[in-house]
Amino acid sequence: MKKNPIVLPSDPGDPEDGAVTQEGMERGQRARLIRMTRTGLGLTQAEFAERFHVPVGTLRDWEQARATPPDFAIAYVRVIRQFPDIVAKAVA
Template sequence: MVEAALRDTDWAAQDALTDAEIARRVADDPDAGPIMTPAEIRAARLRHARRRSGLTQEAFATRYHIPLGTLRDWEQGRREPDAAALAYLRVIEREPEVVARALVEPGRAA
């Protein structure tokens, strides 16, 4: 069913839509969620990665050495991570256990 929809879509017509037309179509569709800004998408991805880990904000911040206030600001979209923090978060998202092990001080439990 998905393959048929992709095959039958007029991609040239889709590519020709302006941002205003896309926004109007989204607003007119009761089943569509709101269009998210890049900052909102980053905040949602971070919340999702943390929740998938099963950790609270406090536990996640402690495990990955991120100030709790900074994590909260990122998750709530009040502040955006800089390029280095985004790269670090991407690594945590893909390899959380590797990062956690790498951050353990020698002679201390994880």
């Protein structure tokens, strides 16, 4: 099994710090995009999930980087970021 290379090594002075792989870095960047989009709209996770028809548990997992959102979800969030009212109306 091939291991992902370490992109960000752990801090040797911090026993709770862990190394970050490329996959982990990408998952974190996707989580940040989703969280920034939601907070930029001034919505709670529950409000965002209801307005844009995303399961709230899925949204939480994505925002906390417990799961990697697929490419189509990132594209959806980018469209929401630019046209939130149009998207909300389209999915209503």
